[in-house]
Amino acid sequence: MKSLHILHSESASGWGGQEIRVFQESELLLEQGHRVSIICQPDSFLWKKCQTVGSSNFNCHPLQMKNPANPFSFSAVLRILKKTKPDIVHTHSSIDSWLVGSASRLLGLPVVRSRHISIPIKGAFPNNLLYSQIPRKIITSGEAISEIVKSVSGVKTQNVKSISAGVDFRKFDFNTDGRKIRDELGVKPGQHLVGKIGVIRGWKGYDYLLEAAPLVLEKHPETRFVFVGRGPGFEQTQSIARSLGLEKDLTLLGHRDDIPEIMTGLDIQVLASFTGEGTPQVIPQAFAMKTPLVATRVGSVPQLLGNGERGVLVEPKNAVDLANGILKLMENPEMRNEFAEKGYVFCKNELGIDRMINETISVYEEALEA
Incomplete structure (x- = not known):
């Protein structure tokens, strides 16, 4: 296969699973000898990460993308595309999919659109154009999202491909030794450490885990909780934790780069989202680290957890069910070990980065031939 030049665009400014995947795929493409360009917000975490890439086959273009109808942004995108001459343009969020996708279509460049979240799409005009007319192919991060995309007016089923996030x-x-984070938090041997990792925003369900924590502490008062990540809900989460009297039981670490070290130090990892999820990065990562999971039945999560064979599934927006799921794992070490082993085997076979990037490149090739 010939070397390709892939241009990714991402208008989101945060650093969650979606942005991590854009950067991860870019690194993997570079490793395989392809060229990569990225258009992203100049104030974003992705822009900062791009500054760490030392490859001569990589370029990053900062661009303000606040309004998809901004003519100045559109003109800037046209200039970048004409200068870089990519083989494939891969868009990720709504604003950049309008701006970069429509500019690419105008220039006759093949567009691949990714849909990372399982929030319903308003399928009427003009949203249907964003999925049915601009991209040649659509990649989703889970089968549940594929079904949502396929329901949009004008989208051809054969143009939609589900590719789960992979783990390196x-x-x-x-x-990896998990003692460092436990020592940092003052967690003693025998104490349970329950964690949640991800962007702190409304639909991630942090509020429900906060409500569940006192129910867990009633039965196991020695339990410690840790939240890892930042986001628009960080301060509110701190405030709720204080109002519930959880200051001694819960630590909010903010953004961290040592996720593998933190994850391996957890006894249980929780995903409490009530919408939006496709293949959350933290699930294959937890599988790889053999960290047992309690997760809500949203998006493609039930399929990832084998409908309960690789982790405990609970109802979304239900603090009592979430607490019971945590307690179930906490009080059954054999179950924790069984889930950890099954999750690891599944991840090793199905969720590696090689499979993810090879399937993505296959979609690029199909888009070039379409």
């Missing part, structure tokens, strides 16, 4: 076993090695 070189970074996420279950042999």
Whole structure:
């Protein structure tokens, strides 16, 4: 296969699973000898990460993308596309999909659109154009999202491909020592450490885990909780934790780069989202680290957890069910070990980065031939 030049665009400014995947795929494409360009917000975490890439085959173009109808942004995108001459343009969020996608279509460049979240799409005009007319192919991060996209007027089923997020076993090695984070938090041997990792925003369900924490502490008062990540709900989460009297039981670490070390130090990892999820990055990562999971039945999560064979599934927006799920794992060490082993085997076979990037490149090739 010939070397390709892929241009990614991402208008989101945060650093969650979606942005991590854009950067991860870019690194993997570079490793395979392809060229990569990225258009992103100049004030974003992605822009900062791009500054760490030392490859001569990589370029990053900062661009303000606040309004998809901004003519100045559209003109800037046209200039970038004409200068870089990519083979494939891969868009990710709504604003950049309008701006970069429509500019690419105008220039006759093949567009691939990714849909990372399982929030319903308003399928009427003009949203249907964003999925049925601008991209040649659409990649989703889970089958549940594929079904949502296929329901949009004008979208052809054969143009939609589900590719789950992959995990890099070189970074996420279950042999990593987890004592550092436990020492940092003052967690003693025998104490349970329950964690949640991800952007702190409304639909991620942090509020429900906060409500569940006192129910867990009633039965196991020695339990410690840790939240890792930042986001628009960070301060509110701090405030709710204080109002519930959880200051001694819960630590909010903010953004951290040592996720493998933190994850391997957890006894239980929680995903409490009530919408939006496709294949959350933290699930394959937890599988790789052999960290047992309690997760809500949203998006493609039930399929990832084998409908309960690789982790405990609970109802979304239900603090009592969430607490019971945590307690179930906490009080059954054999179950924790069984889930950890099954999750690891599944991840090793199905959720590696090689499979993810090879399937993505296959979609690029199909888009070029379409």
